Amino acid sequence: MSGLIGKxxxxxxxxxxxxxxxxxxxLEVGPCVVTQVRTxxxxxxxxxxxxxxxxxxxxxxxxxxxKKAGTVAKxxxxxxxxxxxxxxxxxxxxxxxxEEGEFVDVAGTSKGKGFQGVVKRHGFxxxxxxxxxxxxxxxxxxSIGAASYPARVFKGxxxxxxxxxxxxxxxxxxxxxxxxxxxxxxxxxxxxxxKNAYVTIQK
Numbered sequence: 774m775s776g777l778i779g780k781x782x783x784x785x786x787x788x789x790x791x792x793x794x795x796x797x798x799x800l801e802v803g804p805c806v807v808t809q810v811r812t813x814x815x816x817x818x819x820x821x822x823x824x825x826x827x828x829x830x831x832x833x834x835x836x837x838x839x840k841k842a843g844t845v846a847k848x849x850x851x852x853x854x855x856x857x858x859x860x861x862x863x864x865x866x867x868x869x870x871x872e873e874g875e876f877v878d879v880a881g882t883s884k885g886k887g888f889q890g891v892v893k894r895h896g897f898x899x900x901x902x903x904x905x906x907x908x909x910x911x912x913x914x915x916s917i918g919a920a921s922y923p924a925r926v927f928k929g930x931x932x933x934x935x936x937x938x939x940x941x942x943x944x945x946x947x948x949x950x951x952x953x954x955x956x957x958x959x960x961x962x963x964x965x966x967x968k969n970a971y972v973t974i975q976k
């Protein structure tokens with residue numbers, strides 16, 4: 774799937790032609806520079822390595838790699854497959870790659886929530902009610918095993934722990950608007966991550 778790298782600007786809402794209010798997310802997409810071209814002869818597969826957002830500081834390896842493409846080191850570098858047409862080092866791919874009305878998949882890192890209990894993390898209901906001798910059990914996990922057999926806790930048991938900060942992909946978001954002069958892409962619905970978080974948009 775071909776795609777581009779972008780940055781989440783934030784959420785808003787727009788009205789469609791029927792007057793319906795649609796929640797949407799604004800993404801700053803591209804321009805992405807081709808930093809490497811993968812070919813079947815040299816790499817065994819075909820892909821384009823794209824870079825987005827100039828890095829303020831970079832080591833010599835990253836700077837030298839970008840210099841071959843005639844650009845500066847990038848903060849975010851991702852490989853995409855499935856591009857149609859010929860691209861060479863240094864080419865810039867803009868938000869015009871997407872069209873209004875088509876559907877895209879957006880992947881990013883979800884917001885980190887820290888260490889959370891089972892009620893927030895897994896939707897548990899807590900233990901029973903607040904009366905009949907219950908004391909401080911409203912958000913407790915309850916039993917986590919049986920008895921002397923199996924004498925262990927099964928793997929995958931849902932417990933409290935770190936929540937969020939995962940790689941999440943939201944599929945089939947409709948492109949509502951493409952603002953080429955400002956490199957903006959407006960998609961219907963929500964996208965994982967905080968404001969200014971990097972995302973990849975594939976079609």
